[in-house]
Amino acid sequence: MGWLDNDVALVTGANSGIGLAVTRRFLAEGAAGVGVLVRNAQGADAMRAEFGGRVAITVGDVRSEDANAEAVEATVRAFGKLDTLVGNAGVWDHFATLRKLDRGVVSAAFREVFDVNVLGYLLAAHAAAGALRETRGSMIFTLSNSSFYAGGGGPVYVASKHACVGLIRQLAYELAPEIRVNGVAPGGTVTPLKGPESLGKQESRLSEIPGFSDAVANSVPLGFIAQPEDHTGHYVLLASRTNSPATTAAILQSDGGWEVRGRPGRR
Numbered sequence: 001m002g003w004l005d006n007d008v009a010l011v012t013g014a015n016s017g018i019g020l021a022v023t024r025r026f027l028a029e030g031a032a033g034v035g036v037l038v039r040n041a042q043g044a045d046a047m048r049a050e051f052g053g054r055v056a057i058t059v060g061d062v063r064s065e066d067a068n069a070e071a072v073e074a075t076v077r078a079f080g081k082l083d084t085l086v087g088n089a090g091v092w093d094h095f096a097t098l099r100k101l102d103r104g105v106v107s108a109a110f111r112e113v114f115d116v117n118v119l120g121y122l123l124a125a126h127a128a129a130g131a132l133r134e135t136r137g138s139m140i141f142t143l144s145n146s147s148f149y150a151g152g153g154g155p156v157y158v159a160s161k162h163a164c165v166g167l168i169r170q171l172a173y174e175l176a177p178e179i180r181v182n183g184v185a186p187g188g189t190v191t192p193l194k195g196p197e198s199l200g201k202q203e204s205r206l207s208e209i210p211g212f213s214d215a216v217a218n219s220v221p222l223g224f225i226a227q228p229e230d231h232t233g234h235y236v237l238l239a240s241r242t243n244s245p246a247t248t249a250a251i252l253q254s255d256g257g258w259e260v261r262g263r264p265g266r267r
């Protein structure tokens with residue numbers, strides 16, 4: 001018996017990092033199938049090779065209304081219903097502080113990061129709401145320590161992840177009582193999270209930044225950088241109707257203790 005027996009989920013940005021770990025965990029918890037929205041054919045091939053018929057794959061960009069609608073349709077077509085939407089695809093600004101943002105790129109960087117990180121979640125929610133209302137399901141969005149605190153990126157990324165807090169609250173308010181809407185807010189995690197094309201960072205990966213893991217580990221009381229798998233239990237809990245039926249508009253922080261920043265002294 002798993003916590004998500006016979007449930008059906010849709011995960012965006014599912015072919016790497018946290019989205020891939022959530023997909024694996026949902027299937028391990030008994031999910032009947034997972035729809036996945038992945039950005040390119042390469043990602044689709046990897047998902048097909050690992051999961052076969054247990055995933056329904058849609059290739060597309062989360063900034064596209066049609067791609068989100070197609071992903072919901074493909075999921076329901078393959079598995080008969082939708083219980084949980086996991087909005088997860090995102091880009092990071094690779095610490096593009098105000099000083100580093102050259103004149104002429106600010107608007108483009110803002111639009112690109114907000115389009116992927118905020119509009120992408122809104123479009124997924126819009127596309128999935130009908131199917132989720134039928135099952136009295138839920139939405140879960142991947143937020144960040146940057147949804148609450150400064151210093152985990154530049155102003156563009158931090159503002160985009162703060163905006164997602166508002167999105168969760170408004171959707172939880174509007175969609176109740178049929179649909180619960182919650183978030184998981186990871187802190188620094190070893191993933192290949194990329195940057196925006198508008199900043200020339202589309203091939204830069206967070207996990208390849210020299211010293212990043214140590215810097216994250218030294219910034220939080222728990223003293224380590226997370227692996228994607230470390231967050232997945234929170235998604236399972238929030239998706240589970242039996243274990244969190246009274247929880248909506250909640251954001252579970254999975255960040256090693258950013259709220260009480262810094263390593264404690266060893267006594």
Ligand SMILES: NC(=O)c1ccc[n+]([C@@H]2O[C@H](COP(=O)([O-])OP(=O)(O)OC[C@H]3O[C@@H](n4cnc5c(N)ncnc54)[C@H](O)[C@@H]3O)[C@@H](O)[C@H]2O)c1
Pocket residue numbers: 012013014015016017018019037038039060061062063088089090091092116142143144145146185186187188189190191192193194206228
């Ligand atoms: N890694 C961290 O330290 C960290 C910390 C806090 C929050 N997050 C958040 O976690 C989420 C997942 O990121 P990750 O760290 O697993 O990195 P990742 O790069 O492994 O996952 C992001 C996924 O989003 C997809 N994606 C990006 N733009 C897309 C687009 N326009 N259309 C379709 N798919 C697109 C990518 O292809 C990728 O599969 C993001 O929302 C990120 O902001 C990550």
